[in-house]
Amino acid sequence: MSILGSRTLFKGILVLAGLIANNLPAMGAQGEFGPSNPFYAASELPFHAPPFDKIKDTDYQPAIEAGMAQQRAEMRIIADNSAPPTFENTIIAMEKTGQLFSRVMLVFNGVSGANLNPTLQKVQDIEAPKLAAQQDAIFLDPKLFQRVSAIYKDRASLKLDPEALHLVEWYYKEFVHAGANLSDGDKADLKKLNEEESTLSNAFVTKLLGATKDAAFVTTDKNALAGFSAARLEGAEQSAKDRKVPGYVVPLQNTTQQPDLVSLSVRATRQAIFENSWNRAERGGHNDTRDTIARLAQLRAQKAKLLGFPNYAAWRLEDQMAKTPEAAIKFMDALVPGSTGRAAAEAKDIQAVIDEQKGGFTLQPWDWDFYAEQVRKVKYDLDESEIKPYFELNNVLQNGVFYAANQLYGISFKERSDIPVYQPDVRVFEVSNADGKPLALWYCDYFKRDNKNGGAWMDVFVNQSKLMGLLPVVYNVANFSKPAPGQPALLSFRDVTTMFHEFGHALHGMFADTTYPSISGTQVPRDFVEFPSQFNEHWATYPEVFSHYAKHYQTGEPMPKELAAKIKKAEKFNQGYALTEVVAAAELDMQWHTLPASAPVQNPDTFETEALEKTHLLIGSVPPRYRSSYFSHIWSTGYAAGYYAYLWSEMLDDSAYQWFEDNGGLTRANGDRFRKMVLSRGNTEDLQKMYAAWAGSEPKIEPMLKERGLLPEDGAK
Numbered sequence: 001m002s003i004l005g006s007r008t009l010f011k012g013i014l015v016l017a018g019l020i021a022n023n024l025p026a027m028g029a030q031g032e033f034g035p036s037n038p039f040y041a042a043s044e045l046p047f048h049a050p051p052f053d054k055i056k057d058t059d060y061q062p063a064i065e066a067g068m069a070q071q072r073a074e075m076r077i078i079a080d081n082s083a084p085p086t087f088e089n090t091i092i093a094m095e096k097t098g099q100l101f102s103r104v105m106l107v108f109n110g111v112s113g114a115n116l117n118p119t120l121q122k123v124q125d126i127e128a129p130k131l132a133a134q135q136d137a138i139f140l141d142p143k144l145f146q147r148v149s150a151i152y153k154d155r156a157s158l159k160l161d162p163e164a165l166h167l168v169e170w171y172y173k174e175f176v177h178a179g180a181n182l183s184d185g186d187k188a189d190l191k192k193l194n195e196e197e198s199t200l201s202n203a204f205v206t207k208l209l210g211a212t213k214d215a216a217f218v219t220t221d222k223n224a225l226a227g228f229s230a231a232r233l234e235g236a237e238q239s240a241k242d243r244k245v246p247g248y249v250v251p252l253q254n255t256t257q258q259p260d261l262v263s264l265s266v267r268a269t270r271q272a273i274f275e276n277s278w279n280r281a282e283r284g285g286h287n288d289t290r291d292t293i294a295r296l297a298q299l300r301a302q303k304a305k306l307l308g309f310p311n312y313a314a315w316r317l318e319d320q321m322a323k324t325p326e327a328a329i330k331f332m333d334a335l336v337p338g339s340t341g342r343a344a345a346e347a348k349d350i351q352a353v354i355d356e357q358k359g360g361f362t363l364q365p366w367d368w369d370f371y372a373e374q375v376r377k378v379k380y381d382l383d384e385s386e387i388k389p390y391f392e393l394n395n396v397l398q399n400g401v402f403y404a405a406n407q408l409y410g411i412s413f414k415e416r417s418d419i420p421v422y423q424p425d426v427r428v429f430e431v432s433n434a435d436g437k438p439l440a441l442w443y444c445d446y447f448k449r450d451n452k453n454g455g456a457w458m459d460v461f462v463n464q465s466k467l468m469g470l471l472p473v474v475y476n477v478a479n480f481s482k483p484a485p486g487q488p489a490l491l492s493f494r495d496v497t498t499m500f501h502e503f504g505h506a507l508h509g510m511f512a513d514t515t516y517p518s519i520s521g522t523q524v525p526r527d528f529v530e531f532p533s534q535f536n537e538h539w540a541t542y543p544e545v546f547s548h549y550a551k552h553y554q555t556g557e558p559m560p561k562e563l564a565a566k567i568k569k570a571e572k573f574n575q576g577y578a579l580t581e582v583v584a585a586a587e588l589d590m591q592w593h594t595l596p597a598s599a600p601v602q603n604p605d606t607f608e609t610e611a612l613e614k615t616h617l618l619i620g621s622v623p624p625r626y627r628s629s630y631f632s633h634i635w636s637t638g639y640a641a642g643y644y645a646y647l648w649s650e651m652l653d654d655s656a657y658q659w660f661e662d663n664g665g666l667t668r669a670n671g672d673r674f675r676k677m678v679l680s681r682g683n684t685e686d687l688q689k690m691y692a693a694w695a696g697s698e699p700k701i702e703p704m705l706k707e708r709g710l711l712p713e714d715g716a717k
Contacts, residue, residue, distance in 0.1 A: 032062070039063035039104040045419065046430070047441040047473050048462050050107045053420035057119040060108045064127055067101030068134050074098065079143035087158060090147045091168060095467060095516055102517075106461050113459075114477045115423045116209065116451045124202055132198035136191045139178035148175055163684045167516050170683065173319060179307055186306055193303045197296060204292050204635045205453070208280075211287035211630070212252050213450045215280035217273045220247030227265040229385060234484040243450070252277050253479055254454025254632065256581070256623050259492060261369040262384055267361075274366035281629040282605070289629045290604045296635055297592050298601050305597035313593040313641035320525040321648065321687060325594055328527075328644045332590070334701075335583050335647065336616055338710045342576025343622050349375050363621045372574050380570040384492060387567065391496050392553035393446065393480065393489035400496070400549030401503045404539040408671030409507070410434030413442075423449075425482075431510055440464075440510035443475035446499075447482035447489075454479060454632065456498050458505030458533070464512035464520050472521060474509040476502040488553050493567065497537045504536025505529075513680040524683045526642035530649035531656070532679055538657045541568060542666055572709030577622055579708055584617040584624035586644040589634045591615070593641035604628045652691065654707045655699035 034040060038054040040063075045051055074097035081089055112120045138144065151158070152172035155165060179190050218240070219225065225233055225248055239249035250260055250273060258277055264270050281289040300312035309315040313325035322328040350371045351363050363371070376382050402413045412432050419428040425447050431440045443461075445452075462473035478498055483489045491499075505522060508529075512521035522529050539545045550559040591611035595602070608628045612618035626633065633639035660670055677694040692698055705711045 033066035037063055039067075039100065039107075042103070046416075047438070047471050049419055049428075049441055049473050050422075050461050051420060052422045055107070055422075057117065057123075060104060060120065061123045061127070063100065063104040064108065064123070065130075067098065067104050068130065071098035071101045071134070072137060075138055075141065075144060079141055079147070081147075085147035085150045087151060087160060087164065087168065090151055091164075091171060092467070094144075094171070095167075095518060099468075102463070106459075106463070110459055110461055110475060111422050113453045113457070114445050115449070116453075121206060125206070128198045128202035129195045132194045133191065135178070136187075136194055139175050139180060140182070140187045140191070142180075145175045145180040148172055163515055163519075166684050167519055170519055177307075177315075177319060182306070190303065190306055193299055193306070197299050197303070200292050200296050200299070201636045204289055204296070205632070207287045207289045207292065208630055208632055208636075209451070209453065211281040211283070211289070212254065212454060214287060215252050215276040215283075217250040217252075217269070217276055218245060218247065219269075222248070224248075224266055224269045225250070225264065227263040228260075229263070231483060231487050231490065232260075232263070232481070234487065235481055238482075238484045251448060251450065252280060252454075253448070254630065255625055256627060257365070257369060257625075259369075259481075259494070261366060262373050262492075264370065267367070270366040270370060271364070278365075278623070278627060281627075289635075293592075293628060293631075293635055294601045294604055297595055298599070300593065300640065301595045301597040301599060311594045311596055313590055316593070316641040320642070320645075321527045322644070325590060325641065328648070329587075329590055331651075332583055332586055332644055332647065333615070335579065336587075338705070339576055339579035339583055339708075340616065340619065340622075342710060343580045343619065344576070346372070346375075346574060346576045347621050353378075365621055365623050368577065368621055372577070376570055376573050380566050380573065382563075382566040382570050387493060387559070387563065388490040389552050389554070390550045390559045390563075391491040391493065393491055393499075395551060395553065396491060396496055396499060396549050397444070398549075399551070400540065400545060401499055403548050404500070404536075404542070404545045404666070405503070405507065407544070407666055408539075408668065409511075409675055410668060410672075411439060411510075416441075438471060440471055441473045442506055442510065443473075444477075445475065446478045446480050448479040452477070452479065456502050457637075458502050458509065458522070460509055460521065463517050464509070464514065465517035466513075466515040468517060470517075472509050472512055474506045476506055478502065490553065493540075497540050500537045500540040501533045504533035507536065508532040508679055511675050511679040512682055514682045514684050519683040521682050524687060525645075526639060527645035527648040528652070528687045530646050531652040534646070534649050535653035535656050538653070538660075539666065541571065544666055575708045575710065579710070580617065580619065580622045581625040582646060584612060584615075584619075584622070585626045585631065586647060587615040587617055588612065588624055588626075588628060589631065589639070589643040590641060592628065592634065650707075651701050651704045652699045654703035656695060657707075658703040659695050 037059050038051050039059060042048050043051050075094070078090060078093045078097070083089055108120070108123070112124055148171050151168055155168050160168065179187060182190060222233070225236060228236065233248070236248040236250055239251060240247050243249055252258060256277055258273050261270050261273060264273070281287065304310070304312040304315040307315055309318075311325070313328075317323060317325055317328060322331070347363055350368065353371050353374050354361065354363060354367070361367075373384060405411055411434065413429045414432070416428045416430050419441070421428060421443065423445065426443055426445045429442045429444075430438065431442055433439050456476070456478040458474065458476050460472055460474050462470055464470060464472040478495075480489065480491065480495050509521040514520045546564060547558060550564060551557060552559070588608060588611050591614070592607070609618065612624070617624070633643050634641070639645065660666075663670055674694065678690060681690060688698070702711065
């Protein structure tokens with residue numbers, strides 16, 4: 001799973017922006033903005049990469065303020081233009097506005113998401129409502145909309161190429177979707193709602209970051225961590241040293257279940273870590289998020305009503321592939337019986353192991369991963385600790401992730417030590433096409449830090465655009481456990497698939513080959529954006545790729561065929577649980593965002609229980625992948641009413657992989673065709689038609705159920 005970065009918080013603004021400043025001086029909140037600010041002019045580094053060696057924390061706010069002022073002035077010139085509206089003097093002109101603003105915001109969002117500090121946090125708090133107002137100033141400007149609307153109405157006679165025509169349609173729909181047709185009074189009310197929503201969303205991020213840090217499991221008792229490998233124990237000890245506390249620290253990841261529960265043999269420790277995770281944002285005090293999310297849900301329902309929709313989900317899904325919440329809910333509901341039925345069967349297997357060991361207790365969420373691992377060992381003779389030595393991070397990256405991309409698309413990678421980074425763990429690679437021509441710059445930031453948002457994501461520092469003459473600068477961020485100094489970073493297989501997943505997003509951004517920045521790369525609907533990333537996961541287990549990277553970090557010996565076969569065989573293991581926790585989170589999201597405006601402020605705990613009961617997903621041993629109070633996808637990173645997108649995109653990606661299997665698998669011809677017809681196209685055409693044109697048919701759900709092992713014949717085996 002991924003989170004596509006904090007750029008989504010300001011996407012409505014950023015999509016209007018290019019990336020080369022007009023260099024107009026302006027006053028920022030912390031003083032005059034001028035040539036000494038590193039954002040004043042386009043970076044002179046390769047690919048216009050951010051000059052992190054020159055950027056200071058105090059540079060961001062003046063540049064943001066100056067960028068907003070500059071964009072407002074540029075938009076005002078377009079709106080007040082006395083000449084009749086044309087594609088060039090309106091649409092193209094808007095595409096070129098906000099170049100300074102975009103340049104600073106893309107970098108600020110990237111750094112504040114991955115390397116936050118009190119100075120950047122203060123900037124976020126101050127600027128959040130101003131950024132919401134900036135978006136409203138553009139999309140609710142009647143003169144701008146009048147010009148866009150005139151072009152939209154005459155679009156058929158303008159003899160535009162398909163991409164330009166799609167851009168016109170996109171602009172019109174974005175304005176209408178944002179409220180351009182509202183009365184002046186309703187626009188004023190909408191601006192207030194948007195400002196409060198932005199402020200609360202930013203507050204949620206702050207609270208959750210603090211709550212997650214504070215909820216780490218801390219102990220001075222080494223025996224409490226029985227089951228940890230020597231390297232993992234050393235890592236926990238290092239985490240304690242980093243926090244300047246005695247003993248050991250086990251930080252939380254953003255999901256409900258914690259990866260360390262697989263190996264910890266002391267049940268009390270597992271329970272403590274799980275409960276720390278489950279209750280992280282519900283402990284009272286300044287990091288409790290419940291009042292924040294309850295008000296956010298109410299605000300969004302009120303906003304939807306103002307815009308003429310029965311609920312927020314109906315408004316959000318209007319421009320998505322699913323189109324309506326009813327379609328998304330019908331899709332998810334169809335997955336519930338199969339997933340929960342399989343999860344119930346898996347729970348029986350686990351309880352049998354507990355009973356056989358005379359455990360004397362009923363399976364609880366904190367027991368699942370620990371005993372499921374034992375079931376897996378029995379069923380598949382597969383031990384996570386046995387396979388980790390074959391998944392050393394750098395080897396997986398070079399000989400797995402990069403190798404698969406090279407075989408499919410012919411691209412190559414060269415590490416650049418001369419490009420400055422925002423944190424020492426970050427690495428940079430130059431990416432080239434098969435003909436040697438530069439394609440992109442790619443950063444990776446893989447290790448967990450207390451000041452980094454949870455999860456894993458992709459985003460850009462520079463957005464590709466032929467209009468602006470720019471190649472993409474893309475980055476991936478994750479939260480893998482950092483090894484102690486001198487130790488290798490050994491990954492779980494889930495971490496391996498996360499690397500492939502996020503790199504799938506990166507490929508979508510790097511292969512962008514469009515003229516206009518607003519519809520370039522990953523700027524596509526939520527229920528399509530996860531398709532390229534989830535599709536890329538398949539190559540992690542593709543035999544030719546797997547054998548190329550699954551090698552012992554000490555000996556270099558390939559993973560024994562018998563062990564590799566066990567991993568492949570075990571792919572469908574625990575899929576009932578895995579799917580149920582995701583469906584539960586997705587249904588929970590949709591329940592929050594189908595509340596009508598007339599609904600009172602909800603009690604999050606009561607609401608969550610009732611929502612899961614309603615959708616038949618209140619299962620004691622299988623909690624949602626995210627609880628409402630720490631569900632950052634839906635409260636702060638753009639997935640509100642959109643978490644179902646992971647499942648919808650899974651249907652797309654499994655159908656796509658089936659196409660590859662039917663057409664020869666991992667070949668350059670297949671990769672080049674996929675790149676040309678899908679990955680390079682961004683949001684330049686109707687995505688359903690794009691998919692069908694490439695695959696030759698609409699996606700089907702059967703390949704998804706097959707991959708999950710949930711087809712009837714699979715369940716009978």
